[in-house]
Amino acid sequence: MTAVMPTGVETARDLVGPALAAAVERLTPDVRKVAAYHLGLAGPEGAPPGTLAAADGRARGNGRARGNGRAAAGGRAGADGRAGADGRTGPDGRAGPDGRAGADGRAGPDGRAGADGRASGRRGRAPGAGKALRPALTLLSARAANAAPDRGVPAAVAVELVHNFSLLHDDIMDGDTERRHRPTAWTVYGTGAAILAGDAMLALAQDILLEDAAPSGVWAARALSAAVQRLIAGQGADLAFEQRDDVALPECLAMAGDKTAALMSCACSIGSIHVGGAPGLAMGLAAFGAHAGLAFQLTDDLLGIWGAPEVTGKPVRSDLRARKKSLPVVAALSAGTPEARELAALLAREEALSEDDLARAAGLVEAAGGKGWTEAEAATQLAAAHQCLADTDMPADVRAEFAGIAEFITARQW
Secondary structure (H helix, E strand, O other), X not given: OOOOOOHHHHHHHHHHHHHHHHHHOOOOHHHHHHHHHHOOOOOOOOOOOOXXXXXXXXXXXXXXXXXXXXXXXXXXXXXXXXXXXXXXXXXXXXXXXXXXXOOOOOOOOOOOOOOOOOOOOHHHOOOOOOOOHHHHHHHHHHHHOOOOHHHHHHHHHHHHHHHHHHHHHHHHHHOOOEEOOEEOHHHHHOHHHHHHHHHHHHXXXXXXXXXXXOHHHHHHHHHHHHHHHHHHHHHHXXXXXXXXXXXXXXXXXXXHHHHHHHHHHHHHHHHXXXXXXXXXXXXXXXXXXXXXXXXXXXXHHHHHHHOOXXXXXXXXXXXHHOOOOOHHHHHHHOOOOHHHHHHHHHHOOOOOOOHHHHHHHHHHHHHOOHHHHHHHHHHHHHHHHHHHHHHOOOOHHHHHXXXXXHHHHOOOOO
């Protein structure tokens, strides 16, 4: 299924984007260039010599390497276990024949590659820019409290900085070599630099909120800090699951609630908090965001197995390749059927899974009921999110836009 990007998301990107870029300028130069690259605000200039070509080769090698040293499927592992087989480089060590990187590695007219280093995709958006879902939700949250959208911009920037702090670190922990259709920051600048850039964005997010002298600024900062604590707990659980063969479905749902839904819940309520909205409004919006966030993660897990690379920005069946304990996989493994047992044996193999193995694993997940359960649970969470909106007092147009974004995030193509 497909969905059209809600207008409010594009509007949020245009309103929050300049403020986000201005915030990144406050970082120290070495950290700023990594953060700007990750956010899609700049190309990879300043990267250590030779890393861009290597990073592009890894990202386009039709797979990714994990911390367990397994080679990415579809390509032979290099000395570091990361290189894929089809990464190409041009005469200058940067540009590939498919035009992903331009003469200086920056974005051009097609939203991917160009010669002058400036991003020029839709509305001048950089190729690595994200969807701006969380900023859009934060601006709507401010509007729900009858404030002008621009009053929600500082909180929206803070949420987006925290989201991208988590992505920078997540890419390192998962060994992901491609995000938003280009090499991940750690493959370009190194692990240490990417970790520091994430740390800097997290600290900057709190600074932005605490610059508001009103008590609501402190409350917003505390709400964001609480979401970050849950996000970290969820990421820790996700990593721990990789070492276990006995992950139960309730555990997996709780992990998704922490890792993904907590920040979505914060995004939906922090705008209201920051502009001094009523506590009841913030609580209703937080509940909406918690359910919408779970629906988002359930959909994301479907995309991680059955999503098209042009939609996900990652290789097909990437979560199975990485043997992630995603919700469809855990639901399938918990089914107690012959297909579940075959899936468990397949995923327990020491050697890297071939493309045939991955296709078989995807079929087993579906046959064991993992796909069907995940689709049904996403629908349940979406219905609960809509009920929270109905139960919370806010302007009708704002409620409709919240509902539209919830529908969008659960109707992404797979």
